[in-house]
Amino acid sequence: MTIFDTTLRDGTQGEGISLTAEDKVKIALRLDALGVHYIEGGNPGSNSKDIEFFRRIREMNLKAKLTAFGSTRRKNSSCEQDINLKHLTESGAVAATLVGKTWDFHVHTALQTTLEENLAMIYESLAYVRNRGMEALFDAEHFFDGYKANPEYALAALAKARDAGAAWIVLCDTNGGTLPNEIQEIVSKVVSEINAPIGIHTHNDCELAVANSLAAVAAGARQVQGTINGYGERCGNANLCSVLPNLQLKMGYRAVSDEQIKMLTGVARYVSELANAHLPVNQPYVGNAAFAHKGGIHVSAIMKDSKTYEHIQPELVGNKQRVLVSELAGQSNILSKAQELGLNVNPEHAKSRIVIDRIKELEHQGYQFEGADASLELLLRDAFGDTQDIFTVESFKMMVEKTAAGMVSEAIVKLRVGGQQVYTVAEGNGPVNALDNALRKALMQFYPDINRIHLTDYKVRVLDEKDATAAKVRVLMESTDFKDTWNTVGVSSNVIEASWEALIDSIRYALLGMVKKDALADIPREELGLVNL
Template identity: 55%
Template sequence: MSKTITILDSTLRDGEQGEGISFTAQDKLKITRLLDEFGLHYIEGGWPGSNPKTDEYFRLVKKEKFKTAKIVAFSSTCRAGRPAKDDPNLQNLLAAGTPVVTVFGKTWDLHVKDALKISLEENLKIIDDTIRFLKNHKKEVLFDAEHFFDAYKHNPEYALSALLTAQDAGADRIVLCDTNGGTLPAEIQEIVGAARAGLKTPLGIHTHNDAETAVANSLAAVAAGATQVQGTINGYGERCGNANLCALIPSLQLKMGRQVLPPKKLAKLAALSRRIAEIANLPLHNQAAYVGHSAFAHKAGVHVSAIQKNSATYEHVNPELVGNKQRVLISELSGASNLLYKAKTMRIALQKDDSQTKRLVQKIKALESAGYHFEEGEASLELLLQRMLGRCRPLFELISFHVTNEKFDEKELIVEATVKIKVKGREIHTVADGNGPVSALGRALRKALTADYPQVRNIALSDYKVRVLDGRSGTEAKVRVIIESRDSRKTWGTVGVSTDIIEASWHALVDSIEYGLLK
């Protein structure tokens, strides 16, 4: 059994079929470069002739040179009643100019009879004619056996005859597809084993995630003899998505001992996942295996105490192997171990049994109980520790602030903020407008601080989130505001809580600016 597994990435074809995803040709080119730099073996670019954007991509990608990846064009077998040499889809496939082509064909007798409405024998001739035509044009041909697992369960003899036809026609690899995504791992392993026993051609696996088993199914297929895995970055794809390569690749390499990528490449996985999520303009799921922000995050005090002694106690792999990092969260579930760990990363020395440490833990738990959430507001946590330990003083003192909103008829809303603060013993009074109350407050505060702290010009708000903490209280509910800020070097998060959204925003805003200036 081969220890080497090749990967075919279908983010640009299957992945783009996911709801809410639309790549430009330039986006696709950018992703192709990222995937090649990461070290993937095959990149499926799309279906030539299906739309102008995909055709533009294939024109552009011809001019590129890649280190590891082969570009793949995708299409169907020729249509019934028309020889392969005259089929427009196959002509478009050749025109794409890729070294590798994928064609999918029917293996389920139900589809042959009800969808194509042709005889079972005619379908086999279509598969044979298509593959021979493409091989005559010197292409590496991957045959996607569409709906193969459903086909095998309904008519194993015919399903296998379709694979044998593809093999005899010269297919370089036969890819077994769980197109409906409803097969379970035990079935996958059994059926792949049966296909492998009757074939000499290498097998691949292509799974969908409709039963939340796409990754497990792909691993089961490899255990049964498949030597190529197909999927998408972050599991993007139609309906419930495709097999997630960000979970599959490390599981294959770190768990199953298969050779997929050099270790230095694997260590770039988390960064790749985030980068492609940004291009897709989709949030990255925090709990995503291996690459998620929370994948190696620890909250319970018992867990943190254990990982400080040996990280293997609560981490299934070293997070650095996939480019992620260990994180310790501070919350009402935290004990002294969490605080000591976090303080150490902030270069604050605390002792476990010290009364000061116990006082800090109690304060943090009280704030979390009141609605504060330091997991996304770590800058506020650091300021809290520094203040309670007497290591920093507020850079200014609030005297008052005032925000007004005015709207006349259908004209644009006018928002104005007035801020009165004391800085180094002087009272400063400023006014600024903005496109909302937080924007106006931020501008007024920066205006007041600029003379004494010119660095404040470099601090910008990059994200703003509001969470209602008790929906049952209606408009009297507490809200939690998270502000993400940045300068030229780093990004940080701060938190504020109040029954008034403006006051909560003010607390988070003040922490944001003080943290940025202190750093």
């Protein structure tokens, strides 16, 4: 099975998705390591960014076939006069995808030309590319709509592409409105009549892009086009993060190696970060919740055998099993989480029930530990005597002043570290930033590596809207040391107090060495309170 990735071209047409040339180079290298067979880099004649990408990627020696995108020549013209075809053949790519019309409605309405001229445009453009040493692929735009409207003409367009020597003829559900049974029926017809390798390119406007891609494969298509995380125009393209494991782990097709498919979760999250696009937690296979278990009955079962509630081993795609602890938690959730942390917890111990009740009470107050694993870890370790006090907060004070230059926040923090009292003052561009600066300033002299820790996300949610500005709020913080990321939570009717609680948990978690044991390796373990780690 051949995998054609168009994240760098079709994916960037999605709303809110923008990649620099440097981003595109980085993603191309990750896609190449993943083992996709074609990487479509963009349209080298459309913008300077794509021109720079093709110039830089030539030096990378990709194993995948670097592919440039373009369209058939302009009507009533010649390929030699078409500037876009010229740029495409000079791009340095080894393959070219040319999109052409196969729906008579589009030929008349969009191109405003004759059916015969459109067929000539398809044949001459593909032949032009092939004659210049490039592998030619034909994207049959709107093919399924075209086939349903005029099957004879749609098939005639494919035949012209075949006769011109197209290495692949790719059937496109451009509007994303075709159903899986229609896809399978039409692809079967094409495979029986057109003697050429067939591919499939689907859009997700009916939430069917993945299903349609698999239906096409069942009917004989042997190339699947799509994007990482399903990015793309309107509702997106077929999501290769679902297509690839479905093909390989469910349908028995060989697309990449077993080791390469284990990179899938990492690639999905890497692309999400570079695209600055949130990766849905419930995204199949690669999402953070794809193998997360919350109900006590579920957790009890997976502790005996994960197949009870998991359709594959998460490690096959580079993901991992997670047990969530919440108001729905039972003893199994606590035991599983404790085992994950290396805590020796006796299931018959009264502390287990106390911890469960404590978590349920906190969730009733508004805490949410599903998205705050670090706070949960600290709670469990504290409950089972697995931590020591690294520092004690005696008090903090906040002042906010409006000046001609703007708002200035100042925080005063009193701590006790190892019997020594520390008093610090720091400013910030907001109350939370000032508190963070003051806390770091106080601890820096004892734990200099705390400077590696940075806040990367900060969310506030109002829990009781009816109470207006007096409402209780939940603060979720995400922190990182640029190697790992962790989340903490705080709840209060005072947003500063809730933020402080989440901030203290974040610093405690980092200092306890639970993110990376080498992150603070120069600090003595006894100072960090590392017990039974």
